[in-house]
Amino acid sequence: MSESQLLSVPEGLPEFVFVTCQVGAEQALRREVGRRFPQWRGAFARKGLVTFKIPLEDRPTLWLHPPELILARAWGFSWGVYRVEDLEQLRPTVVELVNRFGCKGLHVWSRDRAEPGHFDYEPAVTALDIECAKTLRQMLAPRVLKTWVGPGVVVLDVMQVDPGVWLLGVHRTTDCPTSRWPGGLSRVRLPEDAVSRxxxxxxxxxxxxxxxxxxxxxxxxxxxxxxxxxxxxxxxxxxxxxxxxxxxxxxxxxxxxxxxxxxxxxxxxxxxxxxxxxxxxxxxxxxxxxxxxxxxxxxxxxxxxxxxxxxxxxxxxxxxxxxxxxxxxxxxxxxxxxxxxxxxxxxxxxxxxxxxxxxxxxxxxxxxxxxxxxxxxxxxxxxxxxxxxxxxxxxxxxx
Ligand SMILES: C[S@@+](CC[C@H](N)C(=O)[O-])C[C@H]1O[C@@H](n2cnc3c(N)ncnc32)[C@H](O)[C@@H]1O
Structure with a gap:
């Protein structure tokens, strides 16, 4: 990708951003955002997910230079939240987003269900997320959207908020590796002989x-x-x-x-x-x-x-x-x-x-x-x- 392509800001960026975090961190995250971006307004939220309405003039800077928020695990521009019975119903919006923003990456993950460690719960990309990613890839064929991408790539974000409720969005990856992991979830695995977490x-x-x-x-x-x-x-x-x-x-x-x-x-x-x-x-x-x-x-x-x-x-x-x-x-x-x-x-x-x-x-x-x-x-x-x-x-x- 050329530098001019890397640095161009697409038309029609939405005026909402989504930020995911550990369950329990939402309030502290809102305060962090309030300190750094007092002009952002809180919008739709669930445990582990907060969205904000942002001023129109902030969009280009946020696209090119996303801020590193301490409590944000993943973040991006939010296109909207959709309640569907079948993933197939997302097809028109997914295709529109891929075409409009030139997405080359696809990240699919689910909102955290609980605080980490609560009844042994560990945030992770689930088998269901991987299945849904497969379905979306088939939907988008012959285009190939990769999971693991380098910096400066536009990624389609598909996050399961609740069963049958999906948040669709886009973000541009940066030098920060977590922007290139689905939902900011690393793929490090605990070796069997590891002596502690x-x-x-x-x-x-x-x-x-x-x-x-x-x-x-x-x-x-x-x-x-x-x-x-x-x-x-x-x-x-x-x-x-x-x-x-x-x-x-x-x-x-x-x-x-x-x-x-x-x-x-x-x-x-x-x-x-x-x-x-x-x-x-x-x-x-x-x-x-x-x-x-x-x-x-x-x-x-x-x-x-x-x-x-x-x-x-x-x-x-x-x-x-x-x-x-x-x-x-x-x-x-x-x-x-x-x-x-x-x-x-x-x-x-x-x-x-x-x-x-x-x-x-x-x-x-x-x-x-x-x-x-x-x-x-x-x-x-x-x-x-x-x-x-x-x-x-x-x-x-x-x-
Ligand atoms: C969360 S555990 C560390 C886990 C460790 N990093 C591992 O890889 O398994 C916290 C450790 O801090 C140690 N600790 C607490 N106070 C300390 C101090 N003042 N100096 C050195 N170690 C301390 C405790 O003994 C305990 O083993």
């Missing part, structure tokens, strides 16, 4: 954030027991310092690239972080506690963490209102790139991603180098003086 959260967070972690690098996880996320990191070839007073599962504890430090994060000697490039946190403590501990680690002059993924536990949905404060705080440590999102596999928690530079730039720096003494990137706040007196300069050689 945290494996899923870590895999999804790594895919969403695109942090350029490389095999052989050191990372640390605060709150590592029983070890699912460390397992995911070890599988990607990282060397892991797992910090947790609790017991780590033997599968992880006995891994040759895992070191268990059986202490609370606050009481761990800071010098052990000198080789660490990536910091992860998943402690069941308040967001402020996590941020206090992390600040104490990453702001030391002899510590040089390139990027972080911090799980912030929401004891109360109102904590989401503090997001701008959390972001400013992390930026003040020398991490200009900060994003936050509630991921598909999250319970009542959020992921905060931070990096010392945009990930594409970090990826270039993080690549294994031929010259042994290549310097590692510094946080913008790290002064020349502190680097010069950095006794761990040798530790900063990219492995």
């Amino acid at each position: 945290a494996y899923l959260k870590m895999e999804e967070a790594l895919r969403w954030s695109a942090l350029p972690i490389r095999s052989g690098q050191w990372c640390a996880e605060l709150g590592a027991a029983p070890g699912g996320s460390s397992q995911a990191l070890l599988r990607r070839g990282l060397r892991v310092l797992g910090i947790d007073p609790a017991q780590v599962h033997p599968t992880v504890a006995n891994h040759p690239h895992f070191v268990h430090i059986r202490r609370k994060a606050r009481y761990v000697k800071r010098r052990i972080f000198r080789r660490v490039r990536w910091l992860f946190a998943d402690m069941n403590v308040t967001p402020n506690y996590t941020l206090d501990v992390v600040e104490d680690i990453v702001t030391r002059p002899d510590v040089n963490i390139w990027g972080m993924l911090l799980t912030l536990k929401l004891t109360d949905w109102k904590l989401v209102d503090q997001a701008p404060r959390y972001i400013r705080r992390v930026q003040s440590w020398g991490y200009p790139v900060v994003r936050m999102r509630q991921l598909h596999h999250h319970r009542r928690e959020l992921c905060l991603m931070a990096a010392v530079a945009p990930v594409e730039q970090l990826a270039r720096r993080s690549r294994p180098r031929r010259t042994k003494d290549a310097p590692c990137p510094r946080r913008p706040s790290q002064t020349k003086a502190s680097s010069a007196s950095d006794s761990s300069a040798q530790d900063c050689v990219v492995p």
Whole structure:
């Protein structure tokens, strides 16, 4: 697709947008939207789904540069909600949408039925969603609409709101991978030997954030027991310092690239972080506690963490209102790139991603180098003086 096609705004975009979220997050999502877009008006809503009427003049910007809302799992322009007995009755509208907007992708999914974890409920693309997608594809043949598409592709959204009730819409995919997953639902699966569900959260967070972690690098996880996320990191070839007073599962504890430090994060000697490039946190403590501990680690002059993924536990949905404060705080440590999102596999928690530079730039720096003494990137706040007196300069050689 040419750049001009990529950047063109189609005629006739609807004046409603839909946003899906975890069941229970609707109010907090409305407040988040209210803070960022005070001119949007709440419209049709169900558990896990909120729609808004938007000003006409906002439509082109939203099409080209969709906002990253913390609590939005999926979002798009809403064409309307249809009550039908048979999917076939959607044919005229579906065909019109595909032709009008030049859809090349198709995402079919269902609204969440319950809060994640409630009676073991896990949000996911269901077998019925896959069946419906098949029927829609047959309806649209010989056109081929793919599920897994790249950035800048127009996707037809078909969401089952209730049995026989469908929301039809469109969105343009972006660099953010979640815009390319049906309903923002990742396809990460829990391996049979995973020692905890945290494996899923870590895999999804790594895919969403695109942090350029490389095999052989050191990372640390605060709150590592029983070890699912460390397992995911070890599988990607990282060397892991797992910090947790609790017991780590033997599968992880006995891994040759895992070191268990059986202490609370606050009481761990800071010098052990000198080789660490990536910091992860998943402690069941308040967001402020996590941020206090992390600040104490990453702001030391002899510590040089390139990027972080911090799980912030929401004891109360109102904590989401503090997001701008959390972001400013992390930026003040020398991490200009900060994003936050509630991921598909999250319970009542959020992921905060931070990096010392945009990930594409970090990826270039993080690549294994031929010259042994290549310097590692510094946080913008790290002064020349502190680097010069950095006794761990040798530790900063990219492995
Ligand atoms: C949700 S679990 C972590 C799951 C883990 N990431 C995994 O992959 O299985 C929360 C963990 O935080 C640990 N924790 C709580 N407070 C902590 C602290 N101050 N320092 C380190 N770990 C802490 C708990 O012991 C518990 O194991």
